[in-house]
Amino acid sequence: MLDLVEEIKKLEGPIAVFGAGGFIGANILRSILEIRDDCYGVTHQTTIPWRLSGLPTKNVLYGDLTKPQTIKALFNQDKFRTVLNFAAYGGYPKQKDIEQIYKVNVLGAANLMEIASGHGFAAFVQAGSSSEYGENSRGPKEDAELLPNSHYAVSKIADWALVRYYGKIRRQPVIALRFYSAYGPYEEPDRLIPTLLREGMKGGYPPLVDPDISRDFIYIDDVIEAVILAATRGVYKIPGGSLNIATGEKTSIKEIVQLVQEIFGIRNEPNWQTMPNREWDLKDWYGNPVLAKEILGWQAKTPLKNGLEKTIEWMKSDKKEPARAKPLRMPKISAVIACYLDGQAIPIMHERLTKVFTGLNVDYEIVFVNDASPDKSDEVLKELTAKDHHVIAIEHSRNFGTQGSFLSGMQVATGDAVVLLDGDLQDPPEVIREFYKKWTEGYDVVYGRRVKRRTTKFLSACYKLFYRIFRGVAYVPMPLDAGDFSLMDRKVVNQLIALPETDQFIRGLRAWVGFKQTGVDYTRPERMFGVTTNRLIKNIWWAKKAIFSFSFVPLELLSYFGLILTGVSFLALIWQIIARIIYPDIPHGIPTIIVLILFFGAIQIMAISIIGEYLMRIFEETKKRPKFIRKSIRYGSEHLTSSEEIDDFIKSKMIQE
Secondary structure (H helix, E strand, O other): OHHHHHHHOOOOOEEEEOOOOOOHHHHHHHHHHHOOEEEEEEEEEOOOOOOHHOHHHHEEEEHHHHHHHHHHHHHHOOOOEEEOOOOOOOOOOOOHHHHHHHHHHHHHHHHHHHHHHHOOOOEEEEEHHHHEEEOOOOOOOOOOOOOOOOOHHHHHHHHHHHHHHHHHEEEEEEEEEEEEEEEEEOOOOOOOOHHHHHHHHHHHHOOOOOOOOOOOEEEEEHHHHHHHHHHHHHHHHHHOEEEEEEEOOEEEHHHHHHHHHHHOOOOOOOOOOOOOOOOOOOOOOOOOOHHHHHHHHHOOOOHHHHHHHHHHHHHHHOOOOOOOOEEEEOOOEEEEEEEOOOOHHHHHHHHHHHHHHHOOOOEEEEEEEEEEOOHHHHHHHHHHHHHHHOOEEEEEOOOOOHHHHHHHHHHHHHHHHHEEEEOOOOOOOHHHHHHHHHHOOOOOEEEEEEEEOOOOOOHHHHHHHHHHHHHHHHOOOOOEEEEEEEEEEHHHHHHHHHHOOOOOOOHHHHHHHOOOEEEEEEEOOOOOOOOOOOOOHHHHHHHHHOOOOOOHHHHHHHHHHHHHHHHHHHHHHHHHHHHHHHOOOOOHHHHHHHHHHHHHHHHHHHHHHHHHHHHHHHHHHHHOOOOOEEEEEOOOEEEEHHHHHHHHHHHHHHOOO
């Protein structure tokens, strides 16, 4: 007699269940976790799926099969040895997006098999579907002709072809299981059996299709047993093969309704054909499980009535209702560090950030952006990425400045919140603890407020004066003494990334986008290594960038100044006429004319220069040049250098779901 517990113990771990938020995946994950704790459910959802509510959060991971970098990250971290893939789209009538059907079912499965193959695995079970047989639906054997009648069926046939390729050609321990109509706890609430049972408990029936349509209903416990045996036996006996997972019994809709009548004691008869058939529905749809019995020593054991009664018992329990969505994982914080001539500071920054994030008990990643620094920053980052999977290193093709560096890193960051820091350690990582506290209180932006600087009194006074002038002239409220050092919620980061302007001033845009904001006071220390690159000229450049990006006051002043000077000139003209009449003997010399020419000439040059500043920004925006160009990205053992690899990586990291 089969001992399922012992079979589960035989699985080589760690175990990954992809598509764990779905019906079969969730049941498999729950069953394995009852026996061992090295099984992880992977879902593309960013909140805990209702079927996984109550499971340890450490055993529920994020991963999107259509974004291979997220899957590579999981394999790099957890080294999965047994892979069970139940991720699919298109099996339900409401899932009609054709592109998504092929993207998830075919491209997703191919991504997973290739990545898993590259890391080495002991067993890979791919969920197939009885839909693959299509019009050839009456008890087909595994080698029967496949006659698909839907896009979903075509995509699942492609999955089977992938399994055959990896098993037969590449000699990998992989197998496909073609599931028939599984039912039981955690099934989609609007499916036939849950709907029948829910209405049956009320003494009635839902709208029903043709009573003679038949299906092969198989209870979820039997499906779980088949999956485990496929992973412990099937992948080695017929690698690249497929098996029908079915009872082999044809049960009509009328027969299952009669069972519901019997279970609930319902006397009235249902109203048939009040609900239209789906376009791909066939009259008879049942399986042939002979090969599964031969290869796995498996056969379905649960009679339909018993399975229905077990499902009813579960539905009456407190587990039947979808739980309120919870965060998929502990909050994730991304630190983005702009680095230039910071090679010596990078290891210290990494150490201090790691200490802060582990102390906060959060998931985290550290994104260093090397802005074409001429020192050894790239070598330092190469060592860091190799030993710490939390670290991502971006290298730019040339120096694009801190704003470009921050935006480059923000595109890659996947955290629920993103922290921006300068790489010279003048933004103390320890302040992030206060940022995090304010964020958990509901603030979307928490910026560092430099109440004190370790610099000369003159420079300190100049900085304070600038921020007060900036706040006075800006057309949006600007926080005082606040630089780029800040924590921003994901929704704020997404808005900043989406802004189309080329010449960006992040601390100003951060205020412009709004949301709930607050500041945290801190003392800004001196640069730990080397000398600052913020010279007087650069500080003036920053001041101009800020004011001309977020204020029209200079233009307005020109208008007012021009109006005033016009009035003064008119009065001076009148005075000259009067003076000529009253004081005809008073000389009117050249010095006065020269002074006036110089004065008005200076005013004109200043006006032109102010207009030029605005025109320069308009001109820069019309070019639509990229804000930065990445030369390479390092991530674990990955070193991406081609533009295609980098683009794929960026797309995979942009989690917008």
